[in-house]
Amino acid sequence: MGQTVNWGILSTAKIGREKVIPAMQKGAVSRVLGIASRDQASAQKTADALGIPRAYGSYEALLADPEIHAIYNPLPNHLHVPWSIRALDAGKHVLCEKPIALDTKEAETLLAARDRTGLIVAEAFMVRYAPWWQRVRALVQEGRLGRVSAIQTAFSYFLDDPQNIRNMPEIGGGGLMDIGCYAIATARYIWGSEPQRAAALIERDPTMGTDRLTSALVQFPEGHLTFTCSTQLVPHQRVTVIGTKARVEVLIPFNPPTDVPVQILLDDGRALGGAQALVEEFGPADQYTLQGDAVSRAILGDGKLEFPLEDAIANMRVIEAIFRAGDKGTWEAP
Template sequence: MRNTVRWGVLSTANIGLKKVIPGMQQGQQTSVTAIASRDLAKAQEAAAALGIAKVYGSYEELLEDPEIDAIYNPLPNQLHVPWTIKAAEAGKHVLCEKPISLTAAEAETLLAVRARTGVKIGEAFMIRSYPQWLRVRELLDEGRIGELRSIMGCFSYFNVDPANIRNIVESGGGGLMDIGCYMIHASRYAFAQEPDRVVGLVDRDPVMQTDRLTSAMLDFEGGQSIFTCSTQLVPYQRIHFLGTRGRIELEIPFNAPPDRPTRLFIDSGKDVFGGGITTETFPVCDQYTLQGDAFSKAILEDTEVPVSVEDAIGNMAVIEAIFASGASGQWEAPNRFKNQHP
């Protein structure tokens, strides 16, 4: 029995070349053996730079390779579901970049595909395999901060390039789809529930029409989550989990660096000057290495992937509801899917 999964990468997207592939190449159970691009020269250049053995000038050729077990799909958002389906139908397991789709209904089509093909399909929220997030789960479960009642967060960067894919509406660009999805995912993960209703404020760029500033409140049975995300603010990210007896803060919750330790703060609330804060430091590691190995392990051991299709559908349903609220000016309930769970 092999103890590594042979991966192929669809496209030379920057997130793959700069972050995910180098991380996966350090994994114990992942082997990135092929990369494809519609531009063969780009694929050859990427393969040479990253030391990848096989190069293909089309996505179809890669999917036809019998020596590829799994596909990493970092294509533009509107191509996530179509090519995930093609990969699954070719018998390949698929790790698809977030957001997994443009709509919840589109994401739901993957349930039938997964059932028919028998492959594993998951969404690439790398935070779910990272030590500081696993520690958050432990702290919440053990009641370290009492009962979780409130989550507050912010995630932003500044990018006004109209040619950048994050600023193209048709490609699923904008702040909520690109980075607000992390806040939604983190909130659902922490509460281990789906929100009953949401309300959102959406400010769109007058030229590009993407949401450049979105704030939302999610109403869970267990409490509330509130966040702001933006593509046109100073770069910043932070998240707080407030309970009845304490608070957890993640200093760099989402873009955890691969070359520096990360920190988590637990505050007993002893005083407003931080006298009750305990700091936990997590050793240097690459969250993309851990994500790749976690998915590979699920394939090798036939267990559940870190972020399932059902989980992805739940996240997309909340994203859609926030956009709907931004348009209606009212609370909106996320569409419920029968197979959905956090």
């Protein structure tokens, strides 16, 4: 394998074309060698546009290439586990888009395949590789905020196209699976613990059936995560981590532009409205590049994967608890 991991991309999905592939191509130990589509012309068109050396007219052809070491799976949610298992059985490591599966039971079949093959499977929560998120976690761990007992998250966009996969509940569409999962993952990341129970309100689109507005209260040993996510509100995202001494606010927490600095605000509350807040700025960085290289290094044996597949399954348990809580109107434990 040498000192570089050759990646193959399963499908010409938009997130891959526009975000992940260009980022991974900048990596120090990641090389995008090939891309597959169910149509050779589509694969070739994307390969030509992005400067990818190999194009395959089927996913099977990519998996059969012995020079592909690992695959990135950005397929629709219902295809995450089936094709990730096929990749493992073909001897390829896997970086799979979030959420890792449609439910915990399905995710556990992927875990069994990982254990059977001994290969690496990682869920693509790129935010945990971003320097601003690592700084937020460090501030909490160092006690700079005092005792942190509240995290508030908002994440929304507007998308009402019934033909979009994010609006198809039968294949894992809806707000909680698509973006609410970030609120859960980042709270677990900051506190380093698992939640105890959750309550939720869920509003579903009357035509499409997806959860278009979900608000949850999630109890952790350390405190409360409250979040709202929506697929039918104005685009917005913000995270505030609140302690007894100070709070930190992440201004564009999940997908900031890669060509401008990212800011977080550290505010001790001396002036309401944050007028005295300290601004910490992080130079432009692409969290997808950082993610790709982190997984590549784990594949190369240079360090351990910090967030193994078990972490993805733990996140899925919380998602399921929130769905149950919203449907039943009761507190639910993961």
